Amino acid sequence: MDFDVPAELRAYLGVLDGFIEAEIVPLQARDDNERFFDHRREHARTDWDNDGWPRPEWEALLAEMRRRADRAGHYRFALPSEIGGSDGTNLQMAVIREHLAAKGLGLHNDLQNESSIVGNHPFIKMMLAKGTDAQKAEFIEPCLQGERGVAFGLTEPEHGSDATHLDTTAVKDGDEWVINGVKRFNTGMHHATHDMVYARTSGDDGDADGITCFLVPTSTPGVELGTFWWTFNMPTDHPDVHFTDVRVGDDTIFGELGRGLELANMFVHENRIRQAASSLGAAQHCIDVAVEYAKERKPFGKPLWLNQAIQFPLAELQTEAAMLRALIRQTAWHMDRYGHMEVSDQVSMCNYRANRLVCNAADQAIQTCGGIGYTRHMPFEHIYRHHRRYRITEGAEEIQLRRVAGVMFGKQAKR
Numbered sequence: 001m002d003f004d005v006p007a008e009l010r011a012y013l014g015v016l017d018g019f020i021e022a023e024i025v026p027l028q029a030r031d032d033n034e035r036f037f038d039h040r041r042e043h044a045r046t047d048w049d050n051d052g053w054p055r056p057e058w059e060a061l062l063a064e065m066r067r068r069a070d071r072a073g074h075y076r077f078a079l080p081s082e083i084g085g086s087d088g089t090n091l092q093m094a095v096i097r098e099h100l101a102a103k104g105l106g107l108h109n110d111l112q113n114e115s116s117i118v119g120n121h122p123f124i125k126m127m128l129a130k131g132t133d134a135q136k137a138e139f140i141e142p143c144l145q146g147e148r149g150v151a152f153g154l155t156e157p158e159h160g161s162d163a164t165h166l167d168t169t170a171v172k173d174g175d176e177w178v179i180n181g182v183k184r185f186n187t188g189m190h191h192a193t194h195d196m197v198y199a200r201t202s203g204d205d206g207d208a209d210g211i212t213c214f215l216v217p218t219s220t221p222g223v224e225l226g227t228f229w230w231t232f233n234m235p236t237d238h239p240d241v242h243f244t245d246v247r248v249g250d251d252t253i254f255g256e257l258g259r260g261l262e263l264a265n266m267f268v269h270e271n272r273i274r275q276a277a278s279s280l281g282a283a284q285h286c287i288d289v290a291v292e293y294a295k296e297r298k299p300f301g302k303p304l305w306l307n308q309a310i311q312f313p314l315a316e317l318q319t320e321a322a323m324l325r326a327l328i329r330q331t332a333w334h335m336d337r338y339g340h341m342e343v344s345d346q347v348s349m350c351n352y353r354a355n356r357l358v359c360n361a362a363d364q365a366i367q368t369c370g371g372i373g374y375t376r377h378m379p380f381e382h383i384y385r386h387h388r389r390y391r392i393t394e395g396a397e398e399i400q401l402r403r404v405a406g407v408m409f410g411k412q413a414k415r
Contacts, residue, residue: 003326009092013099016074016117020108023068024117028107033061037105039376045112046235051228053190054113054235062115063146065107069117076144077118080128083140090332090340093118094277098325101281102288105379111282111386112233122270123150123196126263130255135215139194150215151188151195153241154264156181161399163198163261164206168243170199170214177201177253179214179246182226185238185393189225192218195241198260213260214252222246233385268394269340272347275390276328276354280321282383283354283361287317289379290365310368317361324354345407348400355390356397358383 028034035044036058045058069075078093079085088096096118100109109116127139142148159165168181179199189195195216203210216223226240255263291314294305304310331346340347362384366373373380391397405411 005095009095012092013096016096016100019069019072019074019117020103020106023072024065024106024108027061027064027068033107036061037107041105041376041382042234051239052230052234052236053228054237058235059113059191061107062110062113065117066115066119066146069119070144072117074117075119076121079119079121079124083124083128083144088118090273090335091329093120093274094328094332097274097277098281098284098328101278102284103281104285104289105382109278111278111383112235120271120274122267123152125270126254126266129266130263132251134251135254139215148194149188149192151186151192151218151241152267153183153186153189153195153197155184155186157184157240160184161396163264164208164211166198166200166211168197168199170201170212172201173247176247176249177214179216179222179243179248181243183241183243185229186241187238189218189239189241190228190237194218195223196254196263197243198264202258208261210258211260212257213254213263214248215254216243216246216248216252220246220248232388233382265341265344269335269344269347271394272351273328273332273335273340275394276324276347276350277332279354279358279387279390280324280328282387283317283358284321286358286361286365286380286383287314287321290314290368290373293369293373304368313364314368317357317364320353320357321361324350324357328354345404348395348403351395352391352397352400355387358387359391362387 028037035041045054047053047055066075073086076083076085077096078088081087100116100118103109105111114120124140124143127136131139139148139150143150154163156167158167166181168179168183170177170179179197181199183197186195195218197214197216198211199214200210201212222244223246224242224244226242228236228239230236231238291305294310294314295303297304327346328350331343331350334343334346362380365380369378372378376382
């Protein structure tokens with residue numbers, strides 16, 4: 001078995017690096033755009049007087065980055081060639097996402113908004129797999145061009161990880177469905193044109209079947225934005241959304257009636273393995289920066305790194321990063337061959353361990369670098385605040401562990 005990164009993928013990483021230096025670094029340096037990435041980043045990105053929304057100039061910069069990446073042929077890498085992609089595999093994306101995150105904070109791969117020169121595109125993949133021809137025409141290219149935006153409405157005030165107990169309902173009334181309920185942390189709703197709303201259409205609480213996904217236009221009467229939750233890492237695009245007698249047609253059903261959780265699983269599994277790779281890359285960046293600081297710093301007249309109290313915690317982190325790298329790439333390879341649901345327990349292993357690793361690495365890097373490490377002039381606080389949420393969102397650590405244990409003890413199918 002060959003564990004080396006394929007030569008063509010290594011070459012593509014070089015192409016990406018060249019594109020970043022030629023196109024993205026100059027864009028980041030222009031018009032004081034560095035304010036979005038240096039110690040001013042949280043304030044520069046956040047419109048504090050508008051519910052903590054992202055500032056328009058920040059989102060405009062991200063949009064320009066995506067346009068340049070798309071024009072250069074990178075943005076759609078993971079998508080099929082028939083829509084302008086390169087048929088990128090899960091293994092390729094895992095290597096790429098780690099590589100970009102390991103380069104540190106920057107416009108090329110912003111942590112906060114999941115924006116990257118190589119896009120993730122879970123919704124597009126869902127649409128390709130489950131959308132009708134009319135929906136594909138309506139959403140795929142407009143979403144890639146930034147003309148449409150689709151939010152994700154699964155979590156509710158009383159139901160986070162227990163997605164089979166949704167209170168949101170959709171009841172058939174003639175030719176329409178009437179949706180009532182509340183969604184929480186409905187990411188992307190500040191500018192979304194549509195919301196993926198998961199609602200119970202049949203069955204009982206706790207049933208996986210009977211939940212349907214609707215693509216609800218956000219302009220529909222009865223859709224109302226509520227509290228925008230100010231989070232550990234600002235700005236926020238995570239509001240409550242209230243649905244009161246919202247009427248939509250059958251043409252808004254996304255996927256099969258009553259099989260909406262299959263779509264939700266597709267969304268989170270596409271995200272979880274790439275999220276794990278990004279967390280690994282960010283962890284490696286923290287380790288590398290801390291090591292360089294320890295080499296240069298000379299307290300008491302000798303290099304800091306000579307102290308085993310400095311060496312050993314970083315060596316532990318480096319070891320865990322190496323082990324995770326092997327597991328993430330093996331899991332991504334298996335996903336390409338057997339499908340994401342056949343290795344869902346391995347995806348959970350990768351996800352919770354990588355997200356925990358990056359938090360530990362950021363914390364240790366702060367400690368290694370001392371007072372300067374605690375400032376916002378170093379990247380560690382931003383990396384920690386961003387990645388700490390991944391230990392909760394899209395499946396909390398406890399949910400990931402339950403998945404692994406369930407498969408181990410035969411209480412839960414891999415699916």
